[in-house]
Amino acid sequence: MILLLTSFLLGLLIDIFSDSGGVHAAAAVSLAYIRPILLKSSFGTLYEHQSVKFRNTEPGSLITYLILGTLPHHLILFSLEIFNISSILLILKKTLFSSIFTIILSLIIIILFSRNKK
Amino acid sequence: MQQIINFVIRNKTFLLFLLLFSVALALTIQSHSYHRSKFINSANVLSGGVYSTVSSIDKYFDLEKENKILAEENKRLRERLLNNSNASHTSGIDTILSEKKYRITIAEIFKNSYSRTNNYLTINKGNKDSIKQDFGVITSKGIVGIVDNTSDNYATVLSILNKKSRINAKLKSSDHKGSLTWDGNSPFITQLEDISTFAPVKVGDTIETGGESAIFPKGISIGTIESFETDISGDTYTLQVKLFNDMTNIRSIYIIEHLDKNEIINLESSIDE
Numbered sequence: 001m002i003l004l005l006t007s008f009l010l011g012l013l014i015d016i017f018s019d020s021g022g023v024h025a026a027a028a029v030s031l032a033y034i035r036p037i038l039l040k041s042s043f044g045t046l047y048e049h050q051s052v053k054f055r056n057t058e059p060g061s062l063i064t065y066l067i068l069g070t071l072p073h074h075l076i077l078f079s080l081e082i083f084n085i086s087s088i089l090l091i092l093k094k095t096l097f098s099s100i101f102t103i104i105l106s107l108i109i110i111i112l113f114s115r116n117k118k
Numbered sequence: 119m120q121q122i123i124n125f126v127i128r129n130k131t132f133l134l135f136l137l138l139f140s141v142a143l144a145l146t147i148q149s150h151s152y153h154r155s156k157f158i159n160s161a162n163v164l165s166g167g168v169y170s171t172v173s174s175i176d177k178y179f180d181l182e183k184e185n186k187i188l189a190e191e192n193k194r195l196r197e198r199l200l201n202n203s204n205a206s207h208t209s210g211i212d213t214i215l216s217e218k219k220y221r222i223t224i225a226e227i228f229k230n231s232y233s234r235t236n237n238y239l240t241i242n243k244g245n246k247d248s249i250k251q252d253f254g255v256i257t258s259k260g261i262v263g264i265v266d267n268t269s270d271n272y273a274t275v276l277s278i279l280n281k282k283s284r285i286n287a288k289l290k291s292s293d294h295k296g297s298l299t300w301d302g303n304s305p306f307i308t309q310l311e312d313i314s315t316f317a318p319v320k321v322g323d324t325i326e327t328g329g330e331s332a333i334f335p336k337g338i339s340i341g342t343i344e345s346f347e348t349d350i351s352g353d354t355y356t357l358q359v360k361l362f363n364d365m366t367n368i369r370s371i372y373i374i375e376h377l378d379k380n381e382i383i384n385l386e387s388s389i390d391e
Binding site (some may be wrong): 001004005008011012015017018019020021022023024026029030032033051060081082083084087091 | 129131132134135138139141142143144145146147148149150163165168169229234235236240265274281302312
């Protein structure tokens with residue numbers, strides 16, 4: 001519940017500053033909503049026992065989680081931003097390349113910050 | 119009744135998601151209409167204030183380049199002034215009596231954007247400087263866009279790099295008119311549609327504003343023709359126009375107010391009735 005609200009506010013804040021209507025808010029809210037499903041499908045039983053710790057997850061399932069989270073988020077973001085079914089190719093192209101970049105960036109951040117804490 | 123309450127409690131996450139998502143969706147749909155909501159835009163006090171602070175720090179870093187651009191423009195204007203004063207002596211028209219048609223305001227861009235499909239700029243003049251919706255925005259090199267929303271101190275500009283933007287433009291050499299649009303791909307290239315195939319189109323020719331709308335005066339340069347092709351119907355050309363402005367790198371702009379605009383609009387609307 002709180003996660004949904006905060007993600008909405010975060011998205012809205014981005015929207016206010018970048019003149020994009022409610023695009024980011026919509027994408028962030030949907031990401032927050034599907035998060036439990038993503039966690040379940042990428043971490044499996046570990047999540048059901050409520051024992052997922054960010055630092056001691058396997059890299060493989062972490063990457064799956066990242067990809068599963070990034071792709072739908074970007075797809076919603078760009079299809080709402082372009083808002084035109086006839087430019088579906090442009091949407092898919094943007095989604096693909098932005099997702100690759102986002103995933104690489106998130107991996108770099110995760111690696112950098114997990115080193116620090118050890 | 120009990121069942122309804124139970125249902126709400128059981129599905130509270132889903133219902134909240136639905137609510138927030140529809141709010142976001144409503145804002146998105148609103149943002150796709152031509153003049154957007156007054157609420158979510160960067161001309162408001164919060165984001166305008168933040169952008170103005172950031173910009174005031176940021177602008178020291180390219181003072182030198184800005185100076186160069188201004189000096190170049192000064193030179194060009196001075197040349198034109200000298201040529202003009204010679205011309206007016208010979209023509210003998212009393213220029214003092216001729217009415218002023220445009221009012222120009224200088225402003226600065228706080229926030230530029232060019233990578234999305236619908237781009238908006240935020241500038242540091244607003245209602246207090248009598249900037250209103252549908253004023254034209256240009257730089258010394260070419261056009262930038264049209265004022266969209268205004269608040270007391272700030273205004274947002276619908277960039278020409280926006281799928282909603284349609285600006286009347288023509289070939290400099292032959293007065294064939296079309297509308298300038300953007301396909302959302304490169305921030306350096308815009309498209310000029312509906313140019314008749316009778317027009318003598320050559321790669322490298324200049325495109326300028328047509329002056330048919332009451333927003334931009336005639337003859338403000340836009341760009342040069344990069345390439346052209348006939349569109350599906352075969353009757354018109356679609357030109358790829360390379361902009362004179364580097365839209366990714368602009369700061370000082372001029373806002374143009376057409377002083378006879380209301381008169382023109384009233385006249386034109388009286389035709390429709």
